[in-house]
Amino acid sequence: MIQIHLEQLQFYAYHGLFQEEKLLGNEYLVDIRLDYQPNKKVINAIDETIDYSKVYELISQRMKLPTDLLETIATEFCHQMMEKYETLQSIHFSIKKMHPPINQLIGHVGVKFQLKRSDI
Numbered sequence: 001m002i003q004i005h006l007e008q009l010q011f012y013a014y015h016g017l018f019q020e021e022k023l024l025g026n027e028y029l030v031d032i033r034l035d036y037q038p039n040k041k042v043i044n045a046i047d048e049t050i051d052y053s054k055v056y057e058l059i060s061q062r063m064k065l066p067t068d069l070l071e072t073i074a075t076e077f078c079h080q081m082m083e084k085y086e087t088l089q090s091i092h093f094s095i096k097k098m099h100p101p102i103n104q105l106i107g108h109v110g111v112k113f114q115l116k117r118s119d120i
Helices: 019-024 051-063 068-083
Strands: 004-014 026-036 088-097 109-116
Touching: 004 051, 026 051, 051 068, 068 088, 068 109
Parallel strands: none
Antiparallel strands: 004 026, 026 088, 088 109
16 A cells, blocks of 8 residues: 655635635645555556646645535545546545634634545
């Protein structure tokens, strides 16, 4: 099993339930871990693995689509990845909203989601 990590990906996006969030936007941090079983014992070419630059392109595109809930982003993205990569066994996805519109909150809020191929 091989794990591929994309960590602390930074985005500015317009997700949220409130009109203020949809207008002003917010900073987000995304972490993705992909667990997959390669088809070869030794990987020598990019087409024998999951290309993390392609994964980054997909999450970048997804983050551009304003969405009410972080849960929607997490679940949709994970299912999209499972459909795209047949060797993918599980995906761990975390998204953090760095400045949520909650009075007196110091910190961030977020959602974590894990999807295993055996669960779909």
